[in-house]
Amino acid sequence: MAWPQLFFLHPVSLYQGAAFPFALLFNYLCNVDSLSIPARHLFLLAGGGVLAWAAMGSFAVLLFIPALCAGVLICSLGPRDVHRCAFSFQMSWQTLCHLGLHYTEYYLQEPPSARFCITLSSLMLLTQRVTSLSLDIREGKVKAASGGVGSSSSWSERLREALPYFSYLLFFPALLGGPLCSFQRFQTRVQGSSSSCPRHSFGALTWRGLQILGLECLTEAMRGVVSAGAGLADCRGLQCVYVMWVTASLFRLTYYSHWLLDDSLLRAAGFAPAFGESPGEEGYVPDADMWTLETTHRISLFTRKWNQSTARWLRRLVFQQVRAWPLLQTFAFSAWWHGLHPGQVFGFLCWALMVEADYLIHSFASVFVRSWPTRLLYRTLTWAHTQLLIAYVTLAMEVRSLSSLWLLCNSCNSVFPVVYCVLLFLLAKRKHKSD
Incomplete structure (x- = not known):
């Protein structure tokens, strides 16, 4: 692919x-x-x-x-x-x-x-x-x-x-x-x-360079796995889940490496805090928070941390300026800003519904998930589901042809967003009745 x-x-x-x-x-x-x-x-x-x-x-x-x-x-x-x-x-x-x-x-x-x-x-x-x-x-x-x-x-x-x-x-x-x-x-x-003026040590710059080099090596290794394996047109059953996850992981590694390099360039020029200083001062946030992105079990938190400065900008430009359906309008504008390709329109719409469902699901689950073993099981399952949902959305937005988008939608991977859509409908209906 x-x-x-x-x-x-x-x-x-x-x-x-x-x-x-x-x-x-x-x-x-x-x-x-x-x-x-x-x-x-x-x-x-x-x-x-x-x-x-x-x-x-x-x-x-x-x-x-x-x-x-x-x-x-x-x-x-x-x-x-x-x-x-x-x-x-x-x-x-x-x-x-x-x-x-x-x-x-x-x-x-x-x-x-x-x-x-x-x-x-x-x-x-x-x-x-x-x-x-x-x-x-x-x-x-x-x-x-x-x-x-x-x-x-x-x-x-x-x-x-x-x-x-x-x-x-x-x-x-x-x-x-x-x-x-x-x-x-x-x-x-x-x-x-x-x-x-921020001053940078040679050791800090070297460490950032090693991080970028490591990500590039992982990206090349993942690219070899994707190229050698089957695509969505050739996979069958659960193999399509593996194909989707591996391909989406390649995309994410590429973005992580690119964001680290961009952040390093701004820091080298002095437009960001020096390495080791607080990254949040004066409103500066780096785009890549890899630890949170790879460990969170909430798609809403993933959304806020993915390309953080752009997420902040969209929140300020759209979300805080509109009254009706702010989340949906924010994702719709993001699709427009990205170019309105069919996969992007579908992907951002799907992403918006997943975030809405995420708020209701975790709010509902917090009432029942109390014991430590139950919380551990719940976090594990929701983490895996979040990773698969993000992989689905990522693949939808990265492919350009309608045929590739149809292959994704027609695969068993569509089960993951459908589950959240069904839960969104049921929990929204339940919330409406309780109100």
Whole structure:
């Protein structure tokens, strides 16, 4: 079985690795106060431009145009209008680019360009930064630029005021991946003195590198197992459960490795706490919490911990802003943000129902599961079921063709989400009667 969603992550990792020395150089120059604040912004902006062109080629124009337009909107609109306009423009542009991918894959029946897929991934990250910044301005957390349309400021003053915004939207440590870095943290880092700059020990960096290397070795081993085994088209009965779990494990290992590398690049540049410090200060959270993801028996907790900074961003952007069906609307927007491929629409809808069921199931079970042996058995069974549900959702979202999605839905693996859907219906009906 092919995994087209992930085939571009390997070249992305190579470009992220190539950017690592420049991130360390930036951190060093800030530590010795060798760069003025405007020079720091220019260093980050120029690095983003060079990295985008190297990774995306001519497709980088599709990234530069919305970044420029978003910067202009942020600098020219007031706090009331900036989020609505920036959000509408950015999502419209990103949707048009995703439609271009749909046209290539489904109409022309051609494999997409790796550079175009990298551009789409970077556009999705740009959307996070644009909307996060516009929300900060609307909520008063970030002061709006004073050089608006009617301002009498000179062009040089306007450019100086706009430089931090453009630098934030395109700074190279977060261009191709990484947890969402807020504009406040970005500004604190860029404007900070040498005494406030995070310092990294060689041992900490080496240990993180060994972790990434270990994950890469596991990924290659898992890739060999998947390639040598049967696919969903050839499996029978319970063998399909094994095929689904192994393939989904390959996807997850790939993401873990990629997230660790992205996080390390941000830390090397100083935009995250140094290794060993609290990762949650100033709102920074790493994307990968592998221990929780692999041990939790609750799919709702898995959802909050999977790609943590994106989960936080979705919660702030959608979940906290809507009144009717916030969970369903959040997952629906996530499917839109990811590109609205058939497998993604099905997978996110299924995921939303599983989270709803999770809340009711564990709330109901907490009344009856009291003794230690019963709790142990309950946690074991729900952990296994959670892992299989996540494997099912992951596979649904990663496959692109309708035929592959049909093979998954038509296999015995569909029993796992159906069980949760039945329990959701029964427990919701019971809760409604009790109310």
